Amino acid sequence: VPLPIASRWGDKVTDPLNNSYYRATANAWDTQPSFVGERDYDVAVIGGGFTGLSTALACAEKGLKVALFEAQSISFGASGRNGGQLIPGLRWSMREIDAEFGRERAQAIFDLAYGAVRRVNDRISQHGIDCDLKPGHLEAAYKPEHFADMQREADFLAREFGWNSEIVQPQGMGRHINGGGYHGGIYDSRGGHFHPLNYAVGLAQAALKAGVEIFEYSPVQRIDGDRVFAEQGKAKAQSILLAADNWMGDLDRELGGYTVPIMNYNIATAPLANADELLPSDAAIADSRFVLNYFRLSADKRLIFGGGEKYVQTPPTDIAAFVRKHMVEVFPSLADTPIDYAWGGAVAVTMNRLPHLGRKGNVFFAHGFSGHGALVTTLAGELLAEAVTGTMERFDVFAHLPNRPFPGGRLFARPLATLGLLWYALRDRL
Numbered sequence: 001v002p003l004p005i006a007s008r009w010g011d012k013v014t015d016p017l018n019n020s021y022y023r024a025t026a027n028a029w030d031t032q033p034s035f036v037g038e039r040d041y042d043v044a045v046i047g048g049g050f051t052g053l054s055t056a057l058a059c060a061e062k063g064l065k066v067a068l069f070e071a072q073s074i075s076f077g078a079s080g081r082n083g084g085q086l087i088p089g090l091r092w093s094m095r096e097i098d099a100e101f102g103r104e105r106a107q108a109i110f111d112l113a114y115g116a117v118r119r120v121n122d123r124i125s126q127h128g129i130d131c132d133l134k135p136g137h138l139e140a141a142y143k144p145e146h147f148a149d150m151q152r153e154a155d156f157l158a159r160e161f162g163w164n165s166e167i168v169q170p171q172g173m174g175r176h177i178n179g180g181g182y183h184g185g186i187y188d189s190r191g192g193h194f195h196p197l198n199y200a201v202g203l204a205q206a207a208l209k210a211g212v213e214i215f216e217y218s219p220v221q222r223i224d225g226d227r228v229f230a231e232q233g234k235a236k237a238q239s240i241l242l243a244a245d246n247w248m249g250d251l252d253r254e255l256g257g258y259t260v261p262i263m264n265y266n267i268a269t270a271p272l273a274n275a276d277e278l279l280p281s282d283a284a285i286a287d288s289r290f291v292l293n294y295f296r297l298s299a300d301k302r303l304i305f306g307g308g309e310k311y312v313q314t315p316p317t318d319i320a321a322f323v324r325k326h327m328v329e330v331f332p333s334l335a336d337t338p339i340d341y342a343w344g345g346a347v348a349v350t351m352n353r354l355p356h357l358g359r360k361g362n363v364f365f366a367h368g369f370s371g372h373g374a375l376v377t378t379l380a381g382e383l384l385a386e387a388v389t390g391t392m393e394r395f396d397v398f399a400h401l402p403n404r405p406f407p408g409g410r411l412f413a414r415p416l417a418t419l420g421l422l423w424y425a426l427r428d429r430l
């Protein structure tokens, strides 16, 4: 994924993909200097999204001397652009995880994946992060058979893992959403939504306070042994932690083959007078289509809507129009509502939709959260920090998840993956 030109914090936005509501409403942040010269650290973290920031903060809390390199501004990538939906768990249902890995491993995966909710909440309260956190997530069934399957999963989670959520019958959906014609859903009060960029800014501020040296506009050009080469200098670090998600391939060719970028687009409407009618419980909502629609209200009552995805990198000529048609399918009354912001980003998706964590000598990495990264990345950063300090147990639960590169190498991975994804998208329409 090429890095588009970054806009400096507060400057006029020059990247059409980054004209986000989040950037326009970001909390104050002092741009950090670029990396210059030669310095030694215990740990060098590459990438300043949720994963890298959480890693750096957790390492500093363990007393390590940490440098964080971000190619652009903090949370320039997916972490500063996502839907802000806090969805407990991974892309696989717990029934699938249980069937594939057996109960003991499933329990360990559950403890981490669902425990990730608490870690984000704890970070927000511990550091007083002002990020519009709201409770409540609803998964809405696009087809009746999706609702039947959701109920089976909710029952299984409650019975086997003690994770209780609420089954919302079709006639009860009006409590959460007026629109969409959904066939029921599952409401999870422990899920929710937040302003992702402001969460990242909060983590970055906490990291600075904990002693992390953050370098912005400092793309790492290569790593070699215990050296990290930036444009204007090099750092030496005992451990190198890669958290560059979609850009991992620039640093390690092999790792780049484990994900493909799926472009995803979001809009924010003008503030809505009838926001509370559309989404009375203020929950975040994601539907069960393969190419899902996901939406929620912002703190100032805009509808933030994500819908439609593209398997080629070129953005639609009019992002707002591209997403609007999906929004209007759910909320026809918004056909003429002004759209104030439209933006996009790449979701790094692995072959099996499970995150890919691991270690190569002194290099540790975490990427490929496959559209489910808003919660799990904070935990993943903490697992990386545990791993560099020699505690592998929890890290290994994720590192042992099966993952393999896309077949066909870097050249053919994308077209092949695209064909597969188009097939699933087509099934929604059948």
Ligand SMILES: Cc1cc2nc3c(=O)[nH]c(=O)nc-3n(C[C@H](O)[C@H](O)[C@H](O)COP(=O)(O)OP(=O)(O)OC[C@H]3O[C@@H](n4cnc5c(N)ncnc54)[C@H](O)[C@@H]3O)c2cc1C
Pocket: 046, 047, 048, 049, 050, 051, 052, 069, 070, 071, 072, 073, 074, 075, 076, 077, 078, 079, 080, 081, 082, 083, 084, 085, 086, 087, 218, 219, 220, 221, 243, 244, 245, 246, 247, 248, 250, 251, 264, 265, 266, 294, 306, 344, 345, 346, 347, 366, 367, 369, 370, 371, 372, 373, 374, 375, 377
């Ligand atoms: C449009 C969109 C909507 C999404 N919606 C949701 C959602 O609602 N809920 C959810 O759970 N997940 C969602 N996701 C996924 C989620 O945002 C990601 O899983 C998560 O943010 C990944 O965080 P990260 O820190 O690993 O990667 P990123 O946030 O992408 O961070 C990687 C960072 O590395 C930097 N970098 C790259 N190369 C270098 C280099 N050579 N040197 C230094 N720095 C480098 C980049 O600039 C970037 O800032 C969405 C993603 C997108 C794109």
